Amino acid sequence: MVCPLRSLVRDYRRTQGLVTSPHRSHGPDMSFKCKPSQKPNKQFWRYASFLAFIATFLLVPSTTSWASALHRACYMAYVMTYLDTSYRDGSRAWPWFQRLPVWRLYCRYIKGQVITTVPLDPHRQYIFATHPHGIATWNHFLTMTDGCRFLSRIYPRPRLDLGATVLFFIPLVKEVLLWLGCVDAGAATANAVLERGFSSLIYVGGEKEQILTERGRDLVVVLPRKGFCKLALRYDCPIVPAYAFGENDLYRTFKYFKGLQLWVARALKLACPPCWGFPLLPFLPLPAPVTVVMGAPLSPRREGRAGGDVGGSRGGEPTREEVEDLHARYVEALTALFETHKVQFGGRGPGARLEVR
Structure with missing residues (x-):
């Protein structure tokens, strides 16, 4: 499994032109692929949100209760969703949700x-x-x-x-x-x-x-x-x-x-x-x-x-x-x-x- 922080640093270096690659793979389940923007501002919010979640996680007092452990596990699982690229490929569109009576x-x-x-x-x-x-x-x-x-x-x-x-x-x-x-x-x-x-x-x-x-x-x-x-x-x-x-x-x-x-x-x-x-x-x-x-x-x-x-x-x-x-x-x-x-x-x-x- 690739370390999330290592992946984040690699993406940042690529956007800054420090790493060259003929293509970037987004995984086999993407509906389509597109090149990420070369402007640092386009990636700023991705890095900021991820690091903010990590900082919040580290600041929460640790306890030994099972509820706290479950909370931390769910928290980290949600943080990992910020590393995917579904906001660029539309792979998480949900027709059922779009047609809810609400x-x-x-x-x-x-x-x-x-x-x-x-x-x-x-x-x-x-x-x-x-x-x-x-x-x-x-x-x-x-x-x-x-x-x-x-x-x-x-x-x-x-x-x-x-x-x-x-x-x-x-x-x-x-x-x-x-x-x-x-x-x-x-x-x-x-x-x-x-x-x-x-x-x-x-x-x-x-x-x-x-x-x-x-x-x-x-x-x-x-x-x-x-x-x-x-x-x-x-x-x-x-x-x-x-x-x-x-x-x-x-x-x-x-x-x-x-x-x-x-x-x-x-x-x-x-x-x-x-x-x-x-x-x-x-x-x-x-x-x-x-x-x-x-x-x-x-x-x-x-x-x-x-x-x-x-x-x-x-x-x-x-x-x-x-x-x-x-x-x-x-x-x-x-x-x-x-x-x-x-x-x-x-x-x-x-x-x-x-x-x-």
Whole structure:
């Protein structure tokens, strides 16, 4: 058996370029393989969470009781799960968990629903580009579970959604996200997901959009975000624009020191905007209705080839002009989607406008 600490040190040396290897094995049970990111920040939370668990274990007073021994054994067994790579391959997705009745209760609490303007082909692969991020992306539970019948009636095709790296190193949160079919949002993982033919949901605005969240304000960060367009062109995968009306109204936020919050998010790859919901339960979202509206898929347009082939066929590296064209079409489609449904589902007046940054 390989020593966990030795494996951890070897991984760190490899990310720093101190050890070279033609390939890295993730074990025989992985659904697919992808190269780990070469950026140290991408591995920071993995090392930090593992060492924090070890430190906590060492600080707990030792006793001779069988209960303490059992507790320590279970504790160390759970710590070992932080050394696997399921957050990059999606091997722990659990369809039964995604269809539990509890998700229907959640949808009733926030009065959630998913609306599609055109039927989605269950045999086609899509990239669901979603806005806004909100404080905690509560709207994501409407589409990655069957609480609103999205998985059983609207789009039953297997999907692996992208989530922030740090979330996969928080106890219990990690397990829930893995069972719901979420994977790390790194570039290598995103490419591997689409190459294997999975559909995926991406929150394009990311941490910046999360920090800029304000009640009653409709703002999306999309102008500098073009990576999802490159993925769509590379794998001939149509983009489905989606807007979650009501997501920004679930929390009250602190409107000051946005610049400092953005700096912290860039430095730590972690956004923690001050917010509160109910007075006594601040993290519990307010019961504002949330409606995810999905527009018509945008097929990539490439010179001399057709887009949208089933199964993630490779279209090669896109040109700058192709990326700009698809990105402009997406921004236009997203804006039109908001304008069409802002009164019916967003509770906004006819004069409301979508801020595009």
